[in-house]
Amino acid sequence: MAVARLTWCAAAWAAAVLAAGACGPGPPDEEGYLDQLVEERAAMNRFLAEGSDSPVPLDRRSWMLPVRYYEPDLAYRVPAHLNLAAEQPVFEVPTSTGQSRPMQRVGTLEFTLHGESRSLAALVDLTARDEMRLFIPFRDETSGEETYAAGRYLDLDRTPTGIYNLDFNRAYHPTCYYDEQFDCPFPPPENRLPTPIRAGERLPPVEEQRFPVGGLPAAAADPDADGN
Numbered sequence: 378m379a380v381a382r383l384t385w386c387a388a389a390w391a392a393a394v395l396a397a398g399a400c401g402p403g404p405p406d407e408e409g410y411l412d413q414l415v416e417e418r419a420a421m422n423r424f425l426a427e428g429s430d431s432p433v434p435l436d437r438r439s440w441m442l443p444v445r446y447y448e449p450d451l452a453y454r455v456p457a458h459l460n461l462a463a464e465q466p467v468f469e470v471p472t473s474t475g476q477s478r479p480m481q482r483v484g485t486l487e488f489t490l491h492g493e494s495r496s497l498a499a500l501v502d503l504t505a506r507d508e509m510r511l512f513i514p515f516r517d518e519t520s521g522e523e524t525y526a527a528g529r530y531l532d533l534d535r536t537p538t539g540i541y542n543l544d545f546n547r548a549y550h551p552t553c554y555y556d557e558q559f560d561c562p563f564p565p566p567e568n569r570l571p572t573p574i575r576a577g578e579r580l581p582p583v584e585e586q587r588f589p590v591g592g593l594p595a596a597a598a599d600p601d602a603d604g605n
Contacts, residue, residue, distance in 0.1 A: 432552040440587045453545035453576035457488035470562040473553040478562050479503040514564040518573040525554045528564045548577025
């Protein structure tokens with residue numbers, strides 16, 4: 378792991394905290410980060426392969442598991458500042474089963490990725506057990522080719538400073554990727570990044586994919602068909 382890369386990451390975190398005008402957390406501790414990430418991924422694969430409540434059907438585990446990931450890349454682990462919205466409306470988000478789910482838009486996460494300013498809407502899933510977590514569904518230029526067509530998710534624990542560790546290495550596929558019976562919200566239009574995010578979970582190689590007869594549900598294969 379290059380010292381220059383770590384120094385840049387620390388500087389980026391410091392700049393984000395200063396821009397927020399608050400005393401926020403220091404740069405993330407890189408010591409053991411890769412080991413922790415590898416352990417988390419191994420634990421997830423064990424749960425999906427052996428867990429009694431795994432969302433992966435038994436007849437799909439042979440090709441869906443283990444979960445495929447992009448190689449860890451610190452360039453996709455960036456500080457983000459949450460700009461809280463003056464108004465935090467509740468709206469209905471279309472889902473993969475043709476239903477809708479109530480979400481609250483609490484603000485916008487502002488960050489810099491590969492030298493470009495980006496933003497993602499920070500939502501709260503009002504049907505979730507823990508409404509204190511931020512829900513960040515997104516699509517990017519890998520969606521439908523290298524990653525699941527309907528997008529991927531990130532979950533963030535709330536911070537008192539408004540500074541977040543936005544780690545795309547932890548981006549994950551929704552449960553409807555494994556089994557279309559699950560109800561998964563689609564990313565809103567503002568959460569469609571015009572750049573490839575080659576971090577986190579990815580699809581198996583094309584030659585290993587064995588989607589159900591008839592392919593993916595139309596809504597999951599093309600969320601835009603719902604007008605979302």
